Amino acid sequence: MNESLRRELLEMARLDDKTRAELADTGELFKAGYEPRMARVHKRNARRLRRIIQSVGWPGTDLVGPDGAKAAWLVLQHAIAEPELVRRTLPLLEAAVRAGAADPAHAAFLEDRIRFFEGRPQRYGTQLDWDADGNLSPGEVEEPERLDDRRLAAGLPSLGKQTEEARNRAMAEGERAPVDHKAYLSARDEWARRVGWRTR
Structure with a gap:
């Protein structure tokens, strides 16, 4: 140690x-x-x-x-x-x-983090972002029919529980959905290109 x-x-x-x-x-x-x-x-x-x-x-x-x-x-x-x-x-x-x-959950979160910033579907649904309806949601997930099995293998709670906790935390901290969702996505994606997560 x-x-x-x-x-x-x-x-x-x-x-x-x-x-x-x-x-x-x-x-x-x-x-x-x-x-x-x-x-x-x-x-x-x-x-x-x-x-x-x-x-x-x-x-x-x-x-x-x-x-x-x-x-x-x-x-x-x-x-x-x-x-x-x-x-x-x-x-x-x-x-x-x-x-x-x-912790297997740490690797799952990190893999999803990379996929999220690269604009690819996640494997575990750990990365939530604002959707067009103003809710924090995991967005697109690869092979959604196997999502629960992957999350279980990584020691993650249900996606519903994680989503509820994230939404409650955002509300408690005063975080709100962007007023202009399209502008928000455009700025997010431009930042991802600028720092090197995306090439286009």
């Missing part, structure tokens, strides 16, 4: 959570675009996580304990402006899952 690395990862996740909570409280988090203060925290954490991975590989439960591994996953999940890092790390996380050193 690398206790100093564990503590560092926990502090990175704590800063992420603290910044998000502060920006949600003021409503700044939900204004159009990627809130600059949140973006800076994500970028700083991603830069450090990249160095950690280069040094020790994926920091799994065997190295940093369950809470440290969860913190590393949170940092990676939020490194949305670093598509190369996220894509390159997914196989490492999947290998850690196979070795029993990572």
Whole structure:
């Protein structure tokens, strides 16, 4: 167990959570675009996580304990402006899952995160976004008839339960659906192209 690395990862996740909570409280988090203060925290954490991975590989439960591994996953999940890092790390996380050193749900969330930003159907339905009716929804899912089996295998709750929890959290934090859904999708997709998630 690398206790100093564990503590560092926990502090990175704590800063992420603290910044998000502060920006949600003021409503700044939900204004159009990627809130600059949140973006800076994500970028700083991603830069450090990249160095950690280069040094020790994926920091799994065997190295940093369950809470440290969860913190590393949170940092990676939020490194949305670093598509190369996220894509390159997914196989490492999947290998850690196979070795029993990572949570299968974390790999499922990360794979869906990549697919979502690339504009592809998700496998597990973990990434919710605003739909045209003003609801947080998972959007298109690959092989929907097998979705429940995949979610069960990854240790995920039912899609209905996850969706309800996400909608309740958005309501509690004051997050609202975009007024102009088409403009919202256009801005989201343009950002994804600009940072390298999409080529067209």
